[in-house]
Amino acid sequence: xxxxxxxxxxxxxxxxxxxxxxxxxxxxxxxxxxxxxxxxxxxxxxxxxxxxxxxxxxxxxxxxxxxxxxxxxxxxxxxxxxxxxxxxxxxxxxxxxxxxxxxxxxxxxxxxxxxxxxxxxxxxxxxxxxxxxxxxxxxxxxxxxxxxxxxxxxxxxxxxxxxxxxxxxxxxxxxxxxxxxxxxxxxxxxxxxxxxxxxxx
Numbered sequence: 001x002x003x004x005x006x007x008x009x010x011x012x013x014x015x016x017x018x019x020x021x022x023x024x025x026x027x028x029x030x031x032x033x034x035x036x037x038x039x040x041x042x043x044x045x046x047x048x049x050x051x052x053x054x055x056x057x058x059x060x061x062x063x064x065x066x067x068x069x070x071x072x073x074x075x076x077x078x079x080x081x082x083x084x085x086x087x088x089x090x091x092x093x094x095x096x097x098x099x100x101x102x103x104x105x106x107x108x109x110x111x112x113x114x115x116x117x118x119x120x121x122x123x124x125x126x127x128x129x130x131x132x133x134x135x136x137x138x139x140x141x142x143x144x145x146x147x148x149x150x151x152x153x154x155x156x157x158x159x160x161x162x163x164x165x166x167x168x169x170x171x172x173x174x175x176x177x178x179x180x181x182x183x184x185x186x187x188x189x190x191x192x193x194x195x196x197x198x199x200x201x
Contacts, residue, residue, distance in 0.1 A: 023196050023197055024196060024197045024198075024199055025196045025197070025198060025199065026070075026198075026199050027064060027070040027072055027198060027199070027200065028070050029196075030060075030061075030064070030196055030198045031061070031064065031065075031070075033195075033196055034057070034058065034061045034195070039191060039194065040187065040188055040190075040191030040194075041055065041056045041057075041058075041187065041191060041192075041195070042054070042055045042056075043185050043186060043187060044093075044185070045183060045185065046097065047180045047181075047183065048178075048179065048180055049096060049097050049098055049105055049106060050094060050095065050096060050097060050102070050105070050178060050180060051093075051094075051095040051097055051153075052092070052093070052094055052095075052173065052180075052183055052185065053092070053093040053094075053095070053185075054090055054091075054092055054093075054171050054185040054187065055090060055091040055092075055093065056088070056089075056090055056169070056187045056192070057089045057090060057091060058195055059081050059084050059085055059089070060077075060081065060198055062080070062084060062089060063076075063077050063080040063081050063084070064077070064198070066080060072200045072201070074200050074201065077200065085162065086161070086162055087140065087141060087159040087160065087161060087162055088130075088159070088160050088161070088162045088163075088169075089141075089157070089158065089159050090157075090158040090159075090160075090171065091155050091156070091157055091158070092128070092155070092156040092158055092171070092173065093153055093154075093155050093156075094153060094154055094156070094178075095152055095153035096152045096153065098152075099152050100152060101149045101151075101152060102152055102153050102154050103116055103117065103120075103149075103154065104149075106178075106179070115177065116177055119176065119177045120144045120154065120156070120177075121144050121146075123176070124142075124144070124156065124176075125139050125142040126139075127173060127174040127175065127176055128142075128156075128158060128171065128172070128173055128174075129171075129172045129174075130160045130169055130170070130171055130172070131169070131170040131171075131172060131184075132163055132167055132168070132169045132170070133163055133165065133167045136172075137160045137161055138160075139158055139159070139160060140159055140160060140161060141157070141158065141159025141160075142156070142157070142158060142159070143156070143157040144156050145157065158171075166189055166192055166193070167189050168186060168187065168188050168189045169186070169187045169189075169192075170184050170185070170186045170187075171184065171185045171186075171187075172184055173185070
């Protein structure tokens with residue numbers, strides 16, 4: 001009986017140790033982990049002729065990417081974290097499933113293109129919100145990235161106030177121009193809790 005108890009304790013102790021070691025990754029592996037949709041920080045839906053993808057970007061991920069190298073300057077890294085820590089950041093990617101330029105998908109005139117451009121450049125921010133902790137947060141930071149037709153998608157960079165306590169996050173996109181209506185994309189709390197620590201050097 002004592003022997004069995006010892007093996008059970010050893011087994012669970014080993015599993016805990018293994019999970020802890022899995023939680024620390026090199027910069028390169030950390031970037032790959034965050035970018036892997038299987039880890040739940042990227043979620044998407046296909047509606048009509050569009051694919052809508054939401055990508056939750058941890059502050060550490062942003063600070064690393066801005067240095068454009070895996071040899072991280074830790075002083076710059078922690079300084080940048082301090083600057084951006086009060087917000088939570090996302091990229092909303094809207095892609096045409098027809099393989100054509102998203103901004104021109106399902107339009108018939110240049111006037112419609114101009115309307116779509118104005119909407120995404122100036123107005124879509126007001127149709128985006130984040131449901132979290134039984135509250136609805138408005139979009140505080142916003143940038144629409146034009147790609148001038150070189151890809152079938154466009155990215156919208158979003159920033160919302162950071163909560164004092166993490167919970168499941170649901171982005172609500174109340175589309176007014178693509179004809180896809182209201183969309184909800186959810187990032188589960190457990191996937192945010194599973195984000196690994198980084199070995200900077």
